[in-house]
Amino acid sequence: MSLDTYLRILSTPVYTRSVLTTFQVSGMTVLTCMLLGTPFALVMASAGQRLASILLLVVMLPFWTALLVRTYALSVLLQRNGLVNSFLIDTGLVSEPLPLINNFFGTIVGMTHVMLPLFILPVYAAIKQIDHNIIRAAASLGASKLLTLRAVILPLAANGIFAGAVLVFVLSLGFYVTPAILGGGRVPMTSTRIEQNVSVLSDWPAASALGVLLLLSVGLVFLVTFLLRRSIKALGGSANV
DSSP states (O other): OOSHHHHHHHHOHHHHHHHHHHHHHHHHHHHHHHHHHHHHHHHHHHSOHHHHHHHHHHHHGGGGSOHHHHHHHHHHHHSTTSHHHHHHHHTTSOSSOOOOSSSHHHHHHHHHHHHHHHHHHHHHHHHHTSOHHHHHHHHHTTOOHHHHIIIIIHHHTHHHHHHHHHHHHHHHHTOOHHHHHHSTTSSOOHHHHHHHHHHTSOOHHHHHHHHHHHHHHHHHHHHHHHHHHHHHHHHHHHHHO
């Protein structure tokens, strides 16, 4: 029992880079899910029952297929001669294939595809719980749709957005399959570094230390989330007073 392995990890650029990359990928995945998932959840919540059911089916549909199958399907779509590049070239939007895979972009696309339903569901549940009388009251007071969205709907749905963001971020920290396949070994996540230490380098102490650091990172995220929520509630209570 010593801290030598942890000191070695923290002082080695390869390991520190993997930790920073893990947080970058997780943060970008959360941001992309928020930009795509929040409007989608708003459309679901405001749509009629039939359309909302269809949209909910679209959200749940990826869960019917194994993660590995979906990831390889994305690799086929995004590769140099895949459907996406073929479409862009045929329509004249680009003159040569774009590098959509084996890089940071491909990893973010794959992670967003996996995590987006997990973000949409809590946001949709939070928006559905909003009392429509509050929205009608805002409209009767002269608020435009954009102002109602910014000043009424989004603040009331903040708990769902916050919960979805934390869920996506924490799950993204330990993701392995999607970065390993779509990143092509060029996006060194902490999970892939652990696998390499075990299967290639046989460096079990380093793999164990990385696992502990990853676990501590998740715990730190939950601690910061708890403190942030408590401070927000305290500010809200003082404002009401």
